[in-house]
Amino acid sequence: MATTDLKALRFPFKDPKFIFFTDFDGTITLKDSNDYMTDTIGYGAEKRKQGNKDVLDGKKNFRDAFREMMDSITRPFPQCVDYLVENITLDPHFNEYFQWALANNIPTVVVSSGMTPVIRGILQKLVGPDCDKIDIVCNEAVPRDGKSLDEEGGWQIQYHDDSGFGHDKSLTLRPYAQLPADKRPTLFYAGDGVSDLSAARETDLLFAKKGHDLITYCARENVPFTVFEDWSSILATVKQIVAGERSVQDAASQGFADYKAGKAGVEPIAALNGNAK
Numbered sequence: 001m002a003t004t005d006l007k008a009l010r011f012p013f014k015d016p017k018f019i020f021f022t023d024f025d026g027t028i029t030l031k032d033s034n035d036y037m038t039d040t041i042g043y044g045a046e047k048r049k050q051g052n053k054d055v056l057d058g059k060k061n062f063r064d065a066f067r068e069m070m071d072s073i074t075r076p077f078p079q080c081v082d083y084l085v086e087n088i089t090l091d092p093h094f095n096e097y098f099q100w101a102l103a104n105n106i107p108t109v110v111v112s113s114g115m116t117p118v119i120r121g122i123l124q125k126l127v128g129p130d131c132d133k134i135d136i137v138c139n140e141a142v143p144r145d146g147k148s149l150d151e152e153g154g155w156q157i158q159y160h161d162d163s164g165f166g167h168d169k170s171l172t173l174r175p176y177a178q179l180p181a182d183k184r185p186t187l188f189y190a191g192d193g194v195s196d197l198s199a200a201r202e203t204d205l206l207f208a209k210k211g212h213d214l215i216t217y218c219a220r221e222n223v224p225f226t227v228f229e230d231w232s233s234i235l236a237t238v239k240q241i242v243a244g245e246r247s248v249q250d251a252a253s254q255g256f257a258d259y260k261a262g263k264a265g266v267e268p269i270a271a272l273n274g275n276a277k
């Protein structure tokens, strides 16, 4: 199992009071880069959607389904990186959030099922040199036996850990969540999908993307959350909390109220009572 050295307590700032962990694909980016790659140069959207459905129905774990998607892409890896850097764009407000976070000593840590060179490449292009101040915890691309990354069919995904998710995001967050109260920063997390749920449970305030699966999961599993549409609403909430104008508990109780009122972009399930604390 992967361990963490609590890097966010010293990089890029020492002893931060807040840490922002975030999913990458579909949360910072507008499109999911792995879905995009599978749909356009892999085995296609239909098989990908079936793979996701099999995961939701419990017929397959995410680890195996995602490997099949990545295995269907045979283009040399450096070309995949270039292709995604060209075609994936960021949430239009992410940079504004990020510059504010840097100015306020709040580390931003990306926790992703994607692969380092892809995430680095996209951030380098769209965030600029300050992207070096974002720590990235994710999967890797490695050469297949006897092959190299830059040949056709030459790469495969190497998972972060042994979990059924390939990358169990809670492993990265939990050591921070378990710090003694006087050393423990407030933990924020933003995500959109099923793989974010394990991480969601470890945070103080979860931002779940409007209209996406994570909202339904949180409502069903009683995980408190607040709904975001883009990073401008995340920034507004985080600013209020950092300024002491709003409590994390207040923000975290808002999601279920929005969900029940049909304002979270997903169909509410009437039977849920929302007694999440």
Ligand SMILES: [Mg+2]
Pocket (backbone or CB within 6 Å): 023, 024, 025, 026, 027, 032, 191, 192, 193
């Ligand atoms: Mg995502």
